[in-house]
Amino acid sequence: MKYLPIALLLSASIVNAADISISDARARAVPPGADISAAFMNVKNNAATDLAILGADSSVAESVELHSNSMADGKMKMRRIDQIELAANSEVALQPGGLHIMLIGLRRPLVEGETIELTLNLSNNTSELLQIPVVHIEPGMKKMHH
Amino acid sequence: MRKFATYALLGVALILGAWVSFELLGPKTPIPRYANASIGGDFTLNSVEGERQLSDFKGEVVMIYFGFMSCPDVCPTSMAVMRQAINELSEEQRMKVRGVFISVDPERDTVDELNAYTQYFSDRIIGVTGTKQQIDAVVKQYGAYYKFVQLDDSALGYTVDHSARIYLIDPDGQLADILAHDINPAELHTKIAAYL
Numbered sequence: 001m002k003y004l005p006i007a008l009l010l011s012a013s014i015v016n017a018a019d020i021s022i023s024d025a026r027a028r029a030v031p032p033g034a035d036i037s038a039a040f041m042n043v044k045n046n047a048a049t050d051l052a053i054l055g056a057d058s059s060v061a062e063s064v065e066l067h068s069n070s071m072a073d074g075k076m077k078m079r080r081i082d083q084i085e086l087a088a089n090s091e092v093a094l095q096p097g098g099l100h101i102m103l104i105g106l107r108r109p110l111v112e113g114e115t116i117e118l119t120l121n122l123s124n125n126t127s128e129l130l131q132i133p134v135v136h137i138e139p140g141m142k143k144m145h146h
Numbered sequence: 147m148r149k150f151a152t153y154a155l156l157g158v159a160l161i162l163g164a165w166v167s168f169e170l171l172g173p174k175t176p177i178p179r180y181a182n183a184s185i186g187g188d189f190t191l192n193s194v195e196g197e198r199q200l201s202d203f204k205g206e207v208v209m210i211y212f213g214f215m216s217c218p219d220v221c222p223t224s225m226a227v228m229r230q231a232i233n234e235l236s237e238e239q240r241m242k243v244r245g246v247f248i249s250v251d252p253e254r255d256t257v258d259e260l261n262a263y264t265q266y267f268s269d270r271i272i273g274v275t276g277t278k279q280q281i282d283a284v285v286k287q288y289g290a291y292y293k294f295v296q297l298d299d300s301a302l303g304y305t306v307d308h309s310a311r312i313y314l315i316d317p318d319g320q321l322a323d324i325l326a327h328d329i330n331p332a333e334l335h336t337k338i339a340a341y342l
Contacts, residue, residue, distance in 0.1 A: 137223065
């Protein structure tokens with residue numbers, strides 16, 4: 001009987017164990033007048049089963065969609081996708097030039113330094129509420145080696 | 147007579163075959179597209195300050211980019227690359243560099259909006275657009291590509307498939323290089339600085 005609290009704690013921790021962990025989440029600061037932006041992040045599926053992001057919501061945009069970018073024959077194509085698959089025990093990068101969460105119909109401009117809310121809806125019927133910073137997405141001024 | 151025709155046909159086939167295999171298998175030096183003098187050249191499009199011609203910027207290094215404002219990812223990335231490359235220059239050099247963002251979506255992007263969009267990235271980048279005929283002519287001139295695609299499943303309504311390249315124009319107005327949209331800003335800076 002004295003182990004019951006521990007057992008409860010354990011089961012609770014299993015139920016609450018984050019199936020996914022998010023790192024490096026950020027949304028793109030946009031020029032004045034722009035009514036779209038994109039959010040990027042690394043999503044790690046810690047579970048032993050496959051998961052998927054089925055959609056997302058945010059109060060800053062009228063529509064939030066999952067999109068992919070692909071470059072073929074020097075042509076950039078962006079399309080809406082139904083889900084972003086998260087294979088068991090693996091990490092998926094949502095990044096410029098690739099998969100991203102698109103914020104369409106911005107209700108206000110996204111200004112560098114602020115934080116926006118974004119909810120990811122997952123295939124295991126849970127959702128993940130994120131607070132993500134708005135930043136200038138800079139490709140990085142890496143010094144060239146000669 | 148029939149025999150002659152058969153031999154003649156066979157001969158033609160042999161020559162054709164040899165030519166085709168030479169074309170396919172023969173040694174070839176890859177020629178960069180920009181080495182083709184027919185790519186590039188002057189054009190006139192509209193900006194918030196009225197008509198602008200590429201030749202207005204003679205003496206400056208110009209970076210031309212074809213895009214559209216509702217492009218959420220690739221175009222702002224290229225603009226950010228340009229901004230960083232420009233910001234690495236000295237003030238004197240900066241004044242001899244110009245970015246030209248050509249919107250292929252004049253229905254959605256007005257010259258006023260384009261001006262606000264490009265100024266956000268750098269005061270050295272201007273936004274221009276024109277009628278579909280004008281845009282198509284410049285796109286063809288530079289060997290670029292764009293295509294409107296209906297997106298029935300998206301709140302966007304439509305998107306634009308597009309080539310995403312930075313065309314580097316030397317101070318004489320000649321096409322000097324064609325660069326990837328996500329070129330390292332340091333590399334772009336080096337390429338610009340070479341003409342300054």
